[in-house]
Every structure is written in structure tokens, then in C-alpha cells.
Amino acid sequence: MRGSGSARAVIERDFFDRDVHEVCRELIGAELYVDGVGGRIVEVEAYDHEDPAAHGYRGRTERNAVMFGPAGHAYVYRSYGIHWCLNFVCEGEGVADAVLVRALEPTRGLETMAERRGLDDPRLLASGPGRLCQALAITRAEDGLPLDRPPFELRERATPVEIVQGPRIGITKAAERPWRYGLAGSRFLSRPFSEPR
């Protein structure tokens, strides 16, 4: 346990009603729990509405409908037919921006995560968007749920962090601003940040 004044503020849904890149930076070091299981966010990616690689870029569809809704909700989609990926919807209604949560450092519910993942190594529990969802048991069932109510629990980081950034993973389409953001020096990144730009 830590000393007195270090209580971490709960992140309300309004937190996400602003520029997605700003939200990304604020989220590094924040804590994410689903039904009490989770840890510290160490890696995210920004997808704004002007980004050809973003799901909302070509307009609203059944899958991405939540992205067009109000900020502070979960957007969950199926990736490569196998994995689930978790996003936090940003900006107001009608603007399809979101943060892809790519990796976290497990701090609570390690045993539960290990069981769900079928392995022990803490570094492999939630270091990647698909792994993270498996570890936290996130599926289509969480799509559209507000982030400031159970089963979600989000808390602001308590101390300053050093943030690194670079090109996104698995994106071939050109885009000017979109970035991957990470906690400098973390051992729980999905991949190292080698080529800053």
C-alpha cells in the first residue's frame, strides 16, 4: 500500500470527450480493471476520424456503431476471426474516434488471467490487444458498455510517466498523425518502440 494522498481518481466518461491523441497520452500509466482483474495500461493506439485505417473512416456500420456514439464507452470488435480488441470511444456523438488498448502490466487477478490465457509468464498475459482481451475476458458482450461503471473500473495515473511514441502496428495505410503510445521502458509492451519519427 502507498501513503495517504495517493488515491487515484476514477476516470469518468467525460474524460474521453476530447482529442484522441491527448486521451492516449493521459491513459499511459492509468489503471484498467474488468471485474477487478487488470493492471496498468502501458500501450495504446489512436484512431481518429480522418484516419483511413480507422474503422469509422468510411461511415457508420453495424460493427462500428458504438464508435459514433458518445465518449467513454467500450468498442469491442473481432480481429482476424479469432481475437477480440478493446477500444475506448472518444469525442462526442457523431465523431468516430477511439483508442485501441494494446497492452497492460498485470497487477490484480494474475491467477485469473493466467488461467484464461493458459500460461504463467506475466509478460505474456496482456501484452497485445488480443491477449489483453483474453486475459480480461472481454468479448462482444462488453461492446457499448460505459467505462465508468462495472464491470469496468478506470483510474488515473498517480505519478508522472515518460511516454514514447511511434508508428502503429499492423497498419499499412498512410496516415499523418496516428500513433502508438507507450510507457517508456516497460517490459509489458506488445512490441518495443524502436523507430521514433
Next chain:
DNA sequence: ATGAAGATGAAT
């Protein structure tokens, strides 16, 4: 109706 591609992960 049909098919191609996809914000991944694990194994080879």
C-alpha cells in the same frame, strides 16, 4: 450470394 481483407498471435 459471394469473396477478400483484416487495428493478431502462435507456431515453424
Next chain:
DNA sequence: TTCATCTTCATC
């Protein structure tokens, strides 16, 4: 580098 696995969306 390959492949598993299947939904989504655009097109025919």
C-alpha cells in the same frame, strides 16, 4: 514466414 479462423463489408 505461415497459418488459424471467421466476421464484416463491398460488390456482383
